[in-house]
Amino acid sequence: MHDPWADRLSEYLDDELSPAERAALEAHLGSCPDCAATLADLERVFARAASLDDRPPERDLWPAIAARISAPAAPRVIELATRIPAPPRRFSFTAGQLVAAALALVFMSGGAVWLLRQPPAPHAAAGPVPAGPVAGTSFVSSTWNGYDAAIADLERVLDLHRERLDSATIRVLEENLRIIDAAIDEARRALEADPANSYLNGHLVNSMQRKLDLLRRVAALASVAT
Amino acid sequence: MAYQVYRAYQVITGTRDRDVASASLDRADAASAARGDARAFERIYARHVARIHSLARRMIGPEDADDATQEIFVRAWTRIATFRGDAAFGTWLHRLAINVLLGRRASLATHRDRFIEADAAIASAPARPASTDLRMDFETAIERLPSGARQVLVLHDVEGYKHEEIAGMLGISTGTSKSQLHRARMALRAHLDR
Numbered sequence: 001m002h003d004p005w006a007d008r009l010s011e012y013l014d015d016e017l018s019p020a021e022r023a024a025l026e027a028h029l030g031s032c033p034d035c036a037a038t039l040a041d042l043e044r045v046f047a048r049a050a051s052l053d054d055r056p057p058e059r060d061l062w063p064a065i066a067a068r069i070s071a072p073a074a075p076r077v078i079e080l081a082t083r084i085p086a087p088p089r090r091f092s093f094t095a096g097q098l099v100a101a102a103l104a105l106v107f108m109s110g111g112a113v114w115l116l117r118q119p120p121a122p123h124a125a126a127g128p129v130p131a132g133p134v135a136g137t138s139f140v141s142s143t144w145n146g147y148d149a150a151i152a153d154l155e156r157v158l159d160l161h162r163e164r165l166d167s168a169t170i171r172v173l174e175e176n177l178r179i180i181d182a183a184i185d186e187a188r189r190a191l192e193a194d195p196a197n198s199y200l201n202g203h204l205v206n207s208m209q210r211k212l213d214l215l216r217r218v219a220a221l222a223s224v225a226t
Numbered sequence: 227m228a229y230q231v232y233r234a235y236q237v238i239t240g241t242r243d244r245d246v247a248s249a250s251l252d253r254a255d256a257a258s259a260a261r262g263d264a265r266a267f268e269r270i271y272a273r274h275v276a277r278i279h280s281l282a283r284r285m286i287g288p289e290d291a292d293d294a295t296q297e298i299f300v301r302a303w304t305r306i307a308t309f310r311g312d313a314a315f316g317t318w319l320h321r322l323a324i325n326v327l328l329g330r331r332a333s334l335a336t337h338r339d340r341f342i343e344a345d346a347a348i349a350s351a352p353a354r355p356a357s358t359d360l361r362m363d364f365e366t367a368i369e370r371l372p373s374g375a376r377q378v379l380v381l382h383d384v385e386g387y388k389h390e391e392i393a394g395m396l397g398i399s400t401g402t403s404k405s406q407l408h409r410a411r412m413a414l415r416a417h418l419d420r
Contacts, residue, residue, distance in 0.1 A: 010408035014382075016389070041415040048364050048418075049383035054280040057292055061279075062271055065296050069264060069303045 003032065009039050013046060147208040154215035165218070173218050180214065183207040248273055252315035260307040267306070271299055274316065278323050284380045285327045287369055294330060298323045320385075328395060331373065367417045368410075374398075375410035382407050 005028045011017050012025050029036050162170070187204035194200060252273065258266035278298055283291040302322055309318050368376060377396060381387045382403075387395075389403040396403070 007405075007408060010411055011404060014389075014404075014407075016404065038412075038415070041418065042411050044418065045411045045414045046383050049368070049379065049414075050386075052280070052284075052365065052384055054276040055283075056276040057279045057295060059292070061275065061292060061296050061299075062268060065271065065299045065303075066264065066268070068296065068300045069267070 003035060005032070005035055006038060009035065009042055013039065013042055147205075147212060150212055151208070151215060154212070154219050157219045158215060161219070169218070173214070176214055177211065180207055180211045184211065249314050249316065253311060256306055256309050256311075256315050259303065260309070267299075267303055270302075270315070270319075274319055275299075277316075278319065281320070281323055281380070281385070282327060284365070284368055284384060285324075285377055286330060290330070294327060297330075298326045301326055324381075324395060328377075331377075364414070364418070367414055371410050371413060375406045375413070378403050378406040379410035379414075383411075 005025055008017065008021070008025060012022065015022075017025065029039065165173075184204060184207045187200055187207060191197065191200045191204060252270060255263075255266040255270050259270060275295065279291055279295045282294040282298070286294055298319075302319055305322065309315060368379065371379065374396075378392055381392045381395065382389065389400045389407075392398075392403045393400045398406075
């Protein structure tokens with residue numbers, strides 16, 4: 001004969017019975033060793049299930065997940081595309097816009113040449129001009145020296161790891177360096193004629209900073225590439 | 227009573243985020259992942275893959291656990307921006323995993339012949355193993371339960387959900403959930419007794 005209380009033992013275990021049902025079942029357990037034994041077993045089953053340990057998969061699932069989320073599986077090497085400046089965006093202009101731009105360029109170039117050829121302003125109120133370079137020029141000169149040293153260090157690092165870079169990276173690097181070096185040479189030649197020109201000094205510092213930044217980025221790229 | 231001790235354990239660790247520091251890392255990495263940081267998401271994967279894979283293995287079986295785990299993490303990546311931090315990240319991921327796994331139930335059931343009667347399934351389980359292998363054999367016994375009983379047992383006894391919650395997840399009544407749980411426990415009891 002089937003014991004109806006036997007089907008209620010899990011509910012008793014989970015405290016799902018009403019107080020009256022619970023009291024009745026507890027009274028039954030005192031006189032039914034089968035139900036008492038079954039209850040003890042169910043407790044063991046629950047205890048075992050509640051204490052199961054989690055186990056990782058036998059194989060690494062991350063590469064497949066990374067591929068599906070479009071992420072590199074193990075991006076140990078920095079992607080070149082993220083380090084090299086993107087190619088300039090192509091624009092299209094109307095004929096009128098091109099004419100206006102050309103005229104603006106002519107006026108700006110002419111203005112720059114006119115400014116660079118102006119003699120230094122007379123220091124009427126300040127008395128005689130000091131024989132040596134002005135303080136600002138001295139500061140900028142020492143800054144140039146710092147840049148030169150840093151750039152030379154980075155160039156040595158780059159030469160050391162040059163073979164780690166792919167040809168496309170080297171091509172982009174050399175093209176950028178050619179442009180920056182041209183700007184630096186131009187600024188230096190102009191400064192020989194006008195050492196105190198703050199615009200030219202600033203232009204030179206900016207160009208050297210650009211070169212320094214570029215070399216830093218590429219040297220870092222070369223040092224992590226394998 | 228042992229049951230009360232283990233119930234307290236499950237209540238205390240309700241989300242099974244056993245490590246508070248881990249929950250804090252989860253929160254930071256989830257924010258980074260929501261901004262597209264795949265490395266942060268990889269760290270989340272490393273912290274949770276054992277739990278998610280174990281859940282998948284128990285819910286739908288070892289054959290499909292790898293595939294389901296991948297699907298869960300890919301789904302988490304696409305939806306991680308919806309994680310608001312109201313609950314622990316582990317809880318959010320766990321619920322997402324349950325939804326994915328339950329969504330696979332129907333298609334899996336159509337081409338499987340594993341869903342046989344509990345007693346027959348348990349009877350075909352390996353003979354009583356050496357004591358050191360007892361836990362693994364218990365896992366095997368769970369995997370061989372009929373799907374309905376297995377899912378209720380995993381959700382209730384392993385994962386700590388209440389019958390009302392399970393009934394909502396599985397689309398069954400609480401009475402059915404209770405009877406399936408009792409059926410699963412009785413089947414496992416028979417196995418343990420051999």
